[in-house]
Amino acid sequence: MSDARFVNQRMVGSSVIPDEAIPLVEGDGRFLNDIKLPGMYHVAFLRSQHAHARLIAVDASEARKLPGVIKVLTGQELLGKVDPFRSMPNRFSGGESIQHWLAVDKVRFCGEAICAVVAEDRATAEDAVDLIKVDYDPLPAVTDPRLGELDGAPLVHEACANNYLIKREYERGNVDEIFRDAHTVVKRKFKIGRKQALCLEGRGCVAGYRENTFTLTVWMSHQLPYVVRHYLAKHLRMAETDVRVIIPHTGGGFGQKASIYPEEFVCAHLALTLRRPVKWVEDRIENMVASTHARDQTIELELAADKDGHILAISSDIWVDVGAYSTYLWSAGMEPLQTAGLMPGPYRIGAMRYRTRGVATNKTPVGPYRAVGRPSASASLELLIDEMARKLKLDPVEVRLRNLISEEAMPYRSANNLVHDNVNYIPCLKLSVLKSDYDRQRAEQREALASGKLRGIGVACFAELTGLGTSTAVGPGTLLQPGRDAATLRLETSGVLTIAAALPSQGQRIMTAMRQVASDELGIKLEDITSITNDTATAPYGFGTFASRTAVFGSGAVIMAARELRKRLLAMAAFLLKVPVEDLTIVNSVIQTVDRSRSISLRDMAEKSYFSAKDIPQELNQGFEVTSFYDPKFGSFAAGAHVVVVDVDPKTGHVEIVRYVATEDVGTVINPAVVEGQIVGGIAQGIGEALLEELVYDDAGQPRTVTLADYLIPSALEIPRIELHHANTPSAALGGFKGCGEGSIIGALGAVACAISDALSRKGGDIHSFPATPERVLKGLGVLPGDA
Amino acid sequence: MAREQQIKLTVNGRSYEKTVPARLSLADFLRDHLHLTGTHLGCEHGVCGACTISMNGRSARSCLALAVQADGAEIVTIEGLRAEDGTRHPMQQLFLENFALQCGYCTPGFLITAIELLRDNPKPTEHEVREAISGNLCRCSGYQAIVDAILAASRLELA
Ligand code: FES
Ligand code: FES
DSSP states (O other): OOOHHHHSOOSTTSOOOOGGGHHHHTTOOOBGGGOOOTTOEEEEEEEOSSSSEEEEEEEOHHHHHSTTEEEEEEHHHHTTTSOOEEOOOOTTBSSOOEEOSSOOSEEOSTTOEEEEEEESSHHHHHHHHHHOEEEEEEOOOOOOHHHHTSTTOOOSSTTSGGGEEEEEEEEESOHHHHHHHOSEEEEEEEEEEEEEOOOSSOOEEEEEEOSSTTSEEEEESOSOHHHHHHHHHHHHTOOGGGEEEEOOBOSOOTTGGGSBOHHHHHHHHHHHHHTSOEEEEOOHHHHHHHSOEEEEEEEEEEEEEOTTOOEEEEEEEEEEEEESSOOBTTOTTHHHHHHHHTTTTTBOOOOEEEEEEEEEOSSOOBOOOTTTTHHHHHHHHHHHHHHHHHHHTOOHHHHHHHHBOOSTTOSEEOTTSOEEOSOOHHHHHHHHHHHTTHHHHHHHHHHHHHTTOEEEEEEEEEEEEESOOTTSOSSTTSSOOOOOEEEEEEEOTTSOEEEEOSOOOSSSOHHHHHHHHHHHHHTOOGGGEEEEOSBTTTSOOOOOSOTTOHHHHHHHHHHHHHHHHHHHHHHHHHHHHTSOGGGEEEETTEEEETTSSSEEEHHHHHHHHHHOOTTSOTTTOSOSEEEEEEOOSSOEEEEEEEEEEEEEOTTTOOEEEEEEEEEEEOBSOSOHHHHHHHHHHHHHHHHHHHHTOOBOBOTTSOBSOOSTTTSOOOOTTTSOOOEEEEOOOOOSSGGGBOOOSSHHHHHHHHHHHHHHHHHHHTTTOOOOEESOOHHHHHHHTTSSSSOO | OOOEEEEEEEETTEEEEEEEETTOBHHHIIIIISOOTTSOOSOSSSSSOTTEEEETTEEEETTTSBGGGGTTOEEEOGGGOSOTTSOOOHHHHHHHHTTOOSSOSSHHHHHHHHHHHHHHOSSOOHHHHHHHTTTSOOSSSOSHHHHHHHHHHHHHTTO
8 A cells, every 4th residue: 555644544534633723832922912023103193082083183293292202194194105994895885985094184993093103102192182182173973873864863974875884685485385374384583792702812923124025024913925926015005025024923813803993904014115114003092992793783674484483484684784895805794794695504494584784883883703694693583493493392402303404305505505514414413312311401490490590591593604605605705715725835954844824823823733734644754844925035935824714725725736756756766776666665754656665755855855865757746846826615614502501590680601511513533623623612712702702882982891801701600611512524525624614603692592482481571682691581571670 | 202111020030131111011011121922912902811821820811911010030931931942731732632722812821821820720620620711702713622632731740
């Protein structure tokens, strides 16, 4: 057998300890704020205090006089020199928003940048910010999308009638007719609050200037180095080759660092004009108001079913408060279009209709955050399925089993036109039911209720489209189809293999994953493989890390490049060893004949072919460097089913999670421990969404949650132990991989929401608005007045 | 303009004498003046715990303290956890082996807190571990692997 994998222990599927974590655990990480360049200036921003106001005058004369202040830059000064952000064209656009990097004429949300101050040090820059006087003429603020869309409401942008940044209607099947004839119709309202990705490290950049090559080098805490490079060059009107983007260690991304924001672009402009490096690091208050928000939706959902609980059609009406600008690159369509379009989830739903809108308000723009749109789509449908189950006196598990897309029915095209294949929806649910001992949970629930305790059980199933190829737009309605990425494999002169790809990691250990995949393909020992993923000067073109795509794309490109590289390595070895190529295999970084009589190490072969190539034919010695692009064309569905048990304290409204069982199908697993970390981490964020996290604004558009003391994310005490199981089935992508970064947050919101609703329903209550804060729970129980 | 003051202190076993502005935070002093950038800032508000260091044997939030308050103090940061020969502290090793970090931004604070916990309570229950680290926020891990790493460390003492 000449298959290396037959001899080697397979790396794919092993919990290899990631080398890339070593500096982080030793205090040797290099995060953005750790970077210092000689002669570096520091930048601070003056931000709007008003949600909506005309800028009458900006007087920076006092600030400019402060010793140590180098420059105060205003929006007026930038006009005509750089190109502002115009919303990405979207087929479903309501109107265009234009975002100046520093506000001109008008401010549209609290926290919008008005001036940039450059100083010798950060403290001086901040002192100078306080000395700038701004004369505002306040305008009425739009803070509620249901009011903002009415005729005569104040406009955030003149070009957006009724404040629509996005609007779409869709229908598949004769929905009216189905509803009219259906045995059962249930309806429900669902509200999800405004969220923050809350990366523990905020955004930031160091923009360096030098003469000649790479005039502009930008270190940025970001997920998409090449995208940043492309747009920096475009907006600063430079050649791309003059711009280099490097991503240092990054303290969380979750989509918040996948958009393009004004601050980093202002810094790049300042570095170029001052011809000095400048640094800006977001502080927490800035992060809360100037980095994108997420969710903030109201959904009215209806479902038609037959007498056995088979779903026949769904119809939804969706309002998303998308904030003041169309988030650059992705447009304002992310939440409104994905929530609506992905509503059917893992269920066999043949007809659907929706009306969805993204309404501009005077709040921080809404952008991508882990699992965009799907958590609320899924939770609203799961809650409604439970309501139908109650009405038809069916068990929530049974009704789901009747509606999930079965393996036999695949490939199955859903009413949203997505094709489900190679995905284990029903096995996931069955395993979670088994592992949670669901029937016993129900029995214990009855006992608990009988003894006056309020216990609820939630079951949620989800589908998560991962690793999207070029046939699916990640930004719906836009032309953005980031469906291909590249990896370069290079055997260095030392015989070490380097993998380069523009797929930065925020803890997903993509470097280790790609090394594992390459090791299996090439028979090279893991310790002889290194990886670099964060620098446009060394990585081939790639779109970056987001949308649960990185492992799929990185691994796929590595497999393709490895197959070509393997051919070249074996051909060279055959020449040097004077044996037929068919006799050769690679084991533990050595190329040898199957009978092991002849061999050459990769190190020796590299040295020879790079340094002593006199006798080697040129055609054979074309360098051991291969770049391959991988496009899976379509996406792969990952799946899961979560079962959650909660106890609700009817006096305080406090919710405690007492049991959490999750089963997921994430395809072929590369590194099980890493995958588990992704899933458990996603569940924790979903629990935060369900119970704690909410950005609050007052009616004037003033943010009320600007610190970590106001915006609560879960601590170790709110997160229970997660029992995780797998019902994996390989995808059609190369290697059988699926993405695993986002699915779990979807399941968590739905399962926890259903569990709370289940508990409250035992006392005749219910809850429609999340997070389920104690106050809302008490309202849901009728203890406090008001709607929940 | 800023008033300055002289301080003397020990950090990771080395003594320093420095003149610092009165308004300089201890975190900024460690990061910018001593170049010990392993201590991270997540909120500068005393909530997230990323900046946790050990000061005179107790964990402390270096974002809330001023450098001048550390005059005479003995401080340990993440850079001081490894043995002189470079061997990782068992807690560092177990964080690594248990996959207890993803982005790693919160890790320095958790390590300091965890080491203090096991010093004061060598055999904590899972709940005691969760309680002890509840002042440190991690956005990536969901805490489970961190809890497991600390529990593994508590078992290690037995051997
Ligand atoms: S930075 Fe000190 S507690 Fe957050
Ligand atoms: S590992 Fe990222 S915040 Fe903890």
